[in-house]
Amino acid sequence: MIEWRTLSTGARPVPRPFATPLVWFAAFGGALVVVALLNTVVGTDRPEPAVAAVSLLAALLSFGARFTAVPGTTVLCWLILNGFAIPPAGVLTWTGQRDILWLACLGTAAAAGTVTARLIHARVAYRRVGTGVDAEPAPRPDEDLRTG
Template sequence: MLEWKPVHFGRRPVPELSATSSVWAVSTAATLAVVVSFDLVGRQGGTTAGLVVLSLVVALASTGARLAAAPGTALLCWAVLNAFGAPPIGEITWAAPHDPVRIATLLAAAATGTAAARIAHARAAYGRLNP
């Protein structure tokens, strides 16, 4: 099968996006690290402070992702947070008042990180292309 690939000379105007599976792996590992560090300090990762720190980590991990990866990123990070950061530890449960807020917060963080990175890359590419 013949596959056409564009030939690029010099610098690319916009960086290539990361694979969705790579973004999911990095964000899940980062979430696990944040939740474990909160547990070692003696605070649970399911608290408001833990969710804020986790949202920042998710936004940072989503900077190289496609926007379509945001829902999966949010659900994977929520599953890690729910299993290891919120009581009962070691079980995935559904707490009706808290979990929809956690999922929405993580989804907003992933989408914001992706959109901010795309806008920054587009502005930088526009500046390189126009004198």
């Protein structure tokens, strides 16, 4: 006799985030590629496009990361920006206001990416748990008036 079983055991879990070292490796390599590309196209005299592009990269990478990856992603992206997006290339410097602003932009972008991902995953998981597959739909209020 064949017995039918459902493959689903209930609500699917929220997707697991990527490992933190993997996110940091992608942030370091991605920031290098983005800064090198923008240095070739725009030049090193205008670092603002590089800051914007690397901040977008940090947000996208953090979309699949844990909260613990945010500080490391921020610092790694800042190191690449500081070392290669401004002259002299390859020399780390500290200019108070500029570097604090860059760290704030990168940190905010990375945190926003992680928070956005967690909110989206939580909402999707809530909808999966909240709607029962076998449950009958609730009657609409206007249906009772028509049938009675």
